[in-house]
Amino acid sequence: MEIIKEFIGALDEEIKAIKEGKGGSIVKIFNGRLLRESSGFFIYVFHLENFLAVLDDSPAEIQIEGESYPVQVLSTQGLEVEIGIEQSLGEFILEARLQTNLWYLLELLKKKYLEIEEGQTKQDFRISEILFGHQPGSSLSTTQSKCRYYLTKKPPNEDQKKAIEASFRSQVCIIWGPPGTGKTKTIAQAIEAHLYSGRRVLLVSHANNAVDEALEDVAEQLGDSQFYKEGKLVRLGKPQEKHLKILEEKYEMVLPEKIVSNLSEALLQEKEKLIREKTLLDKRIDECEQAQNFLQIVENFGNEKSAMEQGLKKTETNIQKKIDEFNALTYEKNKIQMKLHEAQSAGKLKKFFLGLDSEKLQKKVGQVFSAIDLNKGQQDELNKIRKGQIDHIQEKTCQFQQAQKEVENLLNYLNISREKLPVWLAEQKQRRASIEARIGEINEKLDEIQKKILSEAKLVATTLTKTYASKQFPDDPFDVMVLDEASMAPLPQVYWAAARSKTALTIVGDFLQLPPICISNESMAQKWLGRSIFTVLGVDTVPKTSADSRVTLLSTQYRMSPEISYIPNHLFYENRLHNDSSTIQRTFVDDLTSTPLVFVETQSVNPWCSRLEAGSRFNLYNALVCGALARRLLIAGNENVGIITPYAPQARLINKIAKDWELLDHLKVSTVHRFQGGEEEIIIFDTVEGVGNFIAPMVDDTRDSSARLLLNVALTRAKNKIYLVGNSGYLLSGLRQRAALKWVIQHFQERGTILNSESLIDNYFTADFEKYAEENIFSPSAALSQRTGNIYNEKNFWPQFFEDLKTTQGRVIILSPFVTIRRSTKMMDYFKALIARGVKIQILTRPRYQQSPEMSDQTEIVVKQLRDTGVVVMERAKMHQKIAILDNIAWEGSLNILSHRDTQEQMRRYQGQSAVEEIIKNLELENQEAIGNQTEEICPETGCGGFLIIRQAKFGRRKFLGCSNYPNCRYTKPINTPQNHYMRRRTR
Template sequence: MNTVVSYIKEWQQALQSEIQFLKKFGSNKFLVSNGRLLSTDGSYSYYFETTTSLRIPVGSSVRLEWGSMSQQGRVLSSEGKGVILALEQSFGDLISEATLFHDPWELLDHLIERLDEIKKDKQKRLRVKKLMDPSMPANHPLEKIKSNVHELVLRSKYNPVTFVWGPPGTGKTYTLARTAANKYFQEKRVLILSHSNQAVDVLLGELTDFIQKKDRFREGDVLRYGFGTGERTDNRQAITTTELLQNQDPSLAEEKEKLLEDRKLVKQDIARSFSKRDTNQLLELETKIARVLEKIRQKEIEFVKDAYIVGVTLAKAASDPAIYEKTFDVVIIDEASMAYVPQAAFAAALGKRVIICGDFKQLPPIAASRDSLVTKWLREDIFHRAGVVDWVNDGRLHPHLFLLEEQRRMHPDISAFTNQYIYHSLVGDHESVRKSRNKIVESAPFPNRASILVDTSFTGAYCLTERTSQSRINIWQVLLSFHLIHESYLSGLRSIGYVTPYRAQAQLMELILEDLYQEQRLNADIIAATVHRFQGSERDVMIFDTVEGAPQSRAGMLLTGKDSERLINVAITRTKGKFIHVSNQAFIRRHVFQGKTLRQLVEHQVKQLQTVETKDIGKWIKHQHLKLQWMHARKLENVFQDIETARASIVISLPAHTRLSPEWLEKLNNREKIVKLTVISESEWMELRPDHRVAEGLSFPFIIVDQQFLWLGLPLEGTKEIQPPFVAARLDSEKVSEYLLSQFITRE
């Protein structure tokens, strides 16, 4: 057992290193305002208003900073848009505005404590040993296997550890739910765990529906414990603690709701006009709420004790004795490839049998510290650390690895790349998937095509590093991608995803959607996010914007580093019917090695004749959005009209070596006197008589009129990395114009 103890020591060291890093750099930051001192009884209680609901667990450690002063404290209440804190010392009676820091490292502290308990428990150490060294022979009877579900049921009956490799669309949720249901029908106790609330909700929802269809559901047998993200459907049974409480003790549930409503009203009174009477009433309510919540807590512990199937997050399981003090017949960890190895070990120690399910070809766990033990144990998954992946790399499947090998999500033209290059032909397509995706494929943009590379080569040098985050943005590609969303929507598609490696680019797209597409989003599922946020989701149409291009001299590590294969795999495999890859083919061929997944994807799409080039832009852009227009860059009537009708300001970017034609000089010089001209250029441009100059040489030209109308790609004389046809874009968006100006013009 010494090996397990040495593992645990390393895990605890890794977790401590991550905690130290998070304490120094990793707090979540919130702005709080209108702080009032409520009480000085024991500690100093303060009430603050917040701009959003914080969702910080009661009892969490926080830090409050006000000017040069800093105080440690705890959260007493964080319901709604108001938070009550207990601080160690007084900040005075009133605090106009302060910054609240919440440290997520407390959850890791709980995990360290659980690992200490495993050290002292021989049975638990043995379970961890079998997880980390699954070299025992596989004992399940092969001749009895009838289906995927049946094989997993048998494996988890006869073997202490089963690894399930579930590539995208291969029925992972379906298989796990039915396996858990089978254990339930045998009256086994099952614990379902995942790192995310969403994954727990999805799996428990599938499981509940299946048991219900079999007419074998008993209220209280299936429990969603902790904070759930999903909403209960009309025909689904009660499985959350809130629903069960409502059904089994409605008076206690009503008392809680009434007290919370009373507190909300008192907080509103305090926000309007602060009074001692309101303060006393609020503190009295907090005491009553605490008593009711303790009663509810005792009820919840009873619910856990009585349930056969419990679903909860890994973090909640490690922090709540109602879970970690129990032993289950089977523990199922979903999306295990995103869990820390010590989390998987803690989970395995809770069950006589454990099923570890995930896809080690998708994104690994996220940790911030660069410590070597953190890299080893917190930034790689259990499949790698238990040696299962080594077998796959040698061309074999580990005896305890069960592969779900038939995907039903992606059209075969999309999965052709991932099946071959990512999954090495171990995964194939179900016969139904082509036919079931035809309706999406037939829709615009690019009717009757499922996989498309929209090539942005030689359209200009638009790839920049954002000023604040140092994340990359590409304004040309984000506008092109927005137009692809627009055409998808016009063709009747309502499930559309935009995904990119860079947070700044995702936020820029979200800004555009908020400004131009609010109404359409009310009746469509349109989301813009980073690849990391998209794992576990799927959409009919996916637009993958790689962002990379000139004037950058190399592609970023997100797309070329150690985990780039996994990131690109996730980006592609979210798609059901239409995968649109917006990428600069020339830049990628110039700056990305042939063995890298991004280069392979580009080469594959070119070879399969899936490319749409810049010269084709006029053929596929059929329906211009009212606020985003694409036009030939040599036709200047519209831009000159915007310049002539400018009311307050013109900002123009003129890259190095720009030579303006007499026509441009005349239009810019004949502006109204009240119209202020700002030139962004390394040259002085005295002939334009600018009111202000930003001495910075950008790589692309643009004009912003009245902080509202953006002309991208004009004046054409300032463009670089460009070949015919010459295209310019006009965007009518105050928000995007303001964002771009904030990148290039420092506010004075």
């Protein structure tokens, strides 16, 4: 089939992109805590250092202090991850690394399709072909003319009734459920109707969270039915912790282990009894083996002692031989020395007749002295050996005595004689082996029972990945498949899962939500992994849904206050939504404002937005504002607060601030993509954009249509209140006239409350640079307030900055685009004092050629002085950021620290290790090959005189070296390439 070939190609492209590193696979995790033991897994929840793009139920590996353990990623939500481990690693795990094989499940699905393509296995894709528009659909025939389901305290509204009926009677039904319209309740009652008509239902979604939410509603709807009581509604896979608690407390008969427990009570009791017996046996066997080891020491001691004593005796004999040899050598030395003396005093005639040769005697004396020295060394070595042997004998004797005591104690404790110990130990091991064999038999029977439970289930609720990755997934096909949160479901998975149904499909979701995340940019991957099922179905706009008979709209929303719902309803849903009366009676008052729409204005600060090499961006000031606002709301008693942002680096930075401020346990921080499907009472939406970059297409729907979906998701997460954080002056002037975000900002300003960001971050005053530079270098520290997040102006910045400098112990990093002699000279003494006590200082500034003519010469002089002082100076082209990092303190704002004179500026002070490390990472301050860094290498082109700068290709993200005089000089060369392999382009 052509579509399967295309799926295989798309999966190949995505797998290749992930393996090339675009998807990332190793992430640091921390603050892990054990939640529970469930279904043979120990469930832990961790905070993530970075966002993890991984499918639920993916295999992975956790690394803790050099040890690795296989795990399963159960779910991720924002910067939290739940994992299952087959063994307990303690109540708490401070820090670990999680390594995921992001392509494993894609490889597995590809393998399944390859087996189909090659004819190794067969699968009926008829219903999948109908769904994907390759074959026509039809109405369902049913033995019952009426769609039957029971009404609850909150009966379905008219749209929901139509949707239930459509699901019941259509081969392909599309339920369009915008946020908060009660789609999971509708799903529950549609499933009930299918079950009562005798149909078997498969409920799937791309994520565990969505499956769990839908199943809870199904269980609530059918809690009194025989389907529930007989264990016919089954959850395949591990529910998220928060949902597992609810299911265990209210609806435990949807959990396979609970159903097994009810159906296999005798087997489970026997297994529990055997496990207890085995635990006791393990302890006894361990004690017996210890006794055996001690007995071996006792039994071996006699032979070992005899051998050691013989060795000692031999050494002592050798020592005595060396003593005798020493005495003989000493006698010989004295004898020769006497002859030498006689020879030296005798005349020639006497020497001749007595044969006295002074030279020979002198030589002989030297030889004897050498022999004596050698003898002494040998004696010393033998004495060392003797001492070691004596110590060894004493050590072994102590071990023998200790072993004797331990043996007696253990044998008395075990009530066994030495002679019977080996026989008793063998019997216990044999008993343990039989217990293990029996436990294995019981586990096989329990697995068979669980498989039977799944095969006989009338409803199986699971993730899409389980339909092809789980060995427990039932072989028999279902009558109906219900797909929830359909917009995020990868199409190859949907096609596969649909084939597990033989009759009908119900697709539930909202085409105005975000599609699946596709890493590869290749065409086939984008076609089948970057689009939603609604695009394939041809119902991805409001007019198209109106003209399609398969679509039923749920038009009454129950989530958002009317003031909030008005925005997406007007912008995206073409006024098709209606507010339920329950949304009108909402309370919006907190200690900041009393309206549901609040625009947090940062224009007076005009904060800088930094762009990363990968194209994403972050804004430190906005992050501080979000953190301060969230802390204020939490202190006031608001328990359900979420912060969302379009960019992962910004979400990571806010998360680090929340960690430093100990807010993580009470706050959800995530990207808009990863918050899809979630909701909170209060949402803080950070636009991030600011001076330093053009407004990204991600938030401008006039340049990228997906921006509309992102904005819609962001605006529909809040129930009661939205705080929109942004620089209105910058955004309104930079966005095109028809941009949705522009309309949203203006609507917030007209219908909501404007909150100045400076009211969230304090401001106070003191003195100027020169005074504090001179007073602080040699004077003790003054007691200054150091509240994180404060705004400082050009006056009060310097005293606090110098106080921070004085206490710096490890590092100083200053980003100052411009440098002047006047300002830098005043810093030199500080730098010298810091370097003398081991502080590393790094300064980043613009290259000389990017300075103004009057500052160019000053830059050259200052850079030389700094380098002569021991400061590491890096020149980075086109840099704009004004930042200082002093250990774990960050300063950021508009003031050039190494060139400031009399202009009015502002700086923000932030203290916190996690967030500061994130800033260093985002700005690549420790990366020698960061984009824009100027090397010391001069362009070799004749007459050019430029320096080589690290640049990045427009396509392919390849780094290379290019001349600073571009475009006048177009010389380039690859990084780390030998001279004779340079790539050159001649100057114009």
